[in-house]
Amino acid sequence: MPASERDFTAPTVQLLTPEGELRATPEAEAYLPLIEALDDATLQRFHRDMTVSRRLDVAGANLQRQGQLALWVPSLGQEAAQVGSAHAARPQDHIFPSYREHIVGMIRGLDPVRIMALLRGTTLGGWNPEETGNFHLYTLVLASQTLHSTGYAMGLQFDGATATGDPDADAAVLVYYGDGSTSQGDANEALVFASSYQTPQVFFIQNNQWAISVPVSRQSRSPLSLRGGGFGMPGIRIDGNDVLISYAVTRQALEEARAGEGPTLIEALTYRMGAHTTADDPTKYRTDAEVEYWQQRDPIARYRTWLESRGASAAFFAEVDEEASDIAADVRRRALEITVPTREKIFAHVYSEAHPLMVEQAAWLDAFENSFDGGAE
Template sequence: MAAPTRDFTAPTLQLLTPEGELRPTAEAEEYLHLVEALADRELEQFYRDMTVSRRLDITGANLQRQGQLALWVPSHGQEAAQVGSARAARPQDHVFPSYREHVVGMIRGLDPVKILGLFRGMTQGGWVPEEHGNFHLYTLVLASQTLHATGYAMGIAFDGASGTGDPERDEAVLVYFGDGSTSQGDASEALVFASSYQTPQVFFVQNNQWAISVPVFRQSRSPISLRGRGFGMPGIRIDGNDVLVSYAVTRRALEEARAGVGPSFIEAVTYRIGAHTTADDPTKYRTQDEVDHWTARDPITRYRTWLEGRGASAAFFDEVEQEAQDVAADVRRRALDLPAPTRETIFEHVYSEPHPLMAEQLAWLDAFERSLDGGAA
């Protein structure tokens, strides 16, 4: 007897083909009007964001190889998923990243030097979210940010800051995590609470095919987007290398979240062209043929082809390239000029108010350092 077959499929929504043609899939047709409503300036900003992000990514990797950063987390190949979704958020929304959403932070107003300072060991936190477009702190512990985001979204709902019908006031939460993080218990717990409390929230999974060295088919035997439905929320699968569909689908999901409709789950199918981090060697676990396959689907090349077909000038692309080089050079210079933190920094902000234990430990460190000085004398 033949084994029974199981249908574990989900459509992948796409507006822009890998060849750079605006040809929506059937399921994506209903989102096209959101793109058509964008001005040329806004469409060109997507390309500007992605290009600057790519150049900064190269700079970060070079600085690490030169011994100037302890670590760098590349985002090469995932620019469309990040830029499209980030541009879909409103200023009052809160964004919870994992650790490679560099361009998302920039779009929210974060100086990228603060990201390099984090990986340079110059800060223990990085930035104050309220001062940088409600862009919350990087989280290296996989999926823990999904709980932070869900708790914050519950607070928004409890405070009545969503579902009022006022688009300038209603808030939503956008949380980023990867395919590997979906296997963490924290992610499942966050999805349970989000669904139970109908939080104003969008879960955005960047499925870049690899959880370090573990392929996505080991993580999930079915499309990850189906998990949203299992938790009682819409699960949508998009082409993560298509910046237009990333923008349109995330925009609608966030609008529904702010309106009180409830949470959504988006899986952006993309690829990590570079290493997981600069501490990783991807040649040990994946083939060059696979990398070449995805490189041919580069999100920036795809989008540039479409813009050129719409009449974008060579001068525009030259201007963006020069801007990317200038931004990268400026960020590199300022990152290398960052002052070393004082030793007192490690005792600050452990507690919200001065604490006797911290004072005691600082006094011990003072005495210890004096003893070393005396011994050397």
């Protein structure tokens, strides 16, 4: 069969149309009860979090342009994929991000100024996952975290911390990565280990169509969701710009994982409306028409339309906009107050236990720097 005639397709599961109508695709109908179970406050929270995420993107990009950050990593356009899936996790779950999931961290309790510290170059990590709702550190080497998350999920199994039948106690692991990362060996080895050990785990691929400048077609000839089946686990392709389906499918997969039914792979189709990072120039590799296409599928606009159709007031949206602006302004203010760490930070914690080179070199650097004190006028 010629390559052009081979059929590798997967349905895209969707609840909310780009026009903002709740109209489940056939594969999505089973998820409707999960949405019907959500109260108004939670549904409003989805909008609020997506709005905060987008507002923070503006603040982050501005800080970078003003020389206050080494880099900013936008998530513009990916708000629904991130917000829906993040709300699907329970407090006891562990989340392993890539490096673009700022709002996911905030939903878990991370102060976004810690992300600013990382991108401002004052730390290599920035937070303690035990204090941030089990939201683990960003990992900058693509797909490395997929294996860590699988190992962590294996540990949950070995501890008996999952699959006991108590969904309020049983823990699962949610790991984020992107379409580019799916080509890494580690991403594939993680699927092998997860399937082999039947880990309580959800692999959440944000397919934002571009790995910096290379389109997803270079990573895969077929829908990435099909890779789940190849490794022996369900693979589901969802409309990643639909916050409701992102929530519902992730929720279902996590519940199955915590019940001992093994891992699931989710491919969320979305679009990186902004640049890869502030060091990128997307006008060099993609067309205005493509950006326009995705603008019409904007995750926040469609969700707002739906909330309005359910009676959300203009006052509510104005309130959210104001809150988002306040949060962004506060993060900006505190980001500018981040101070340069003292030089002990170079050597502290490279090892957990005493190490002679750390002691010697820290002492040498101290002596060297102090030799200038009161030296040259």
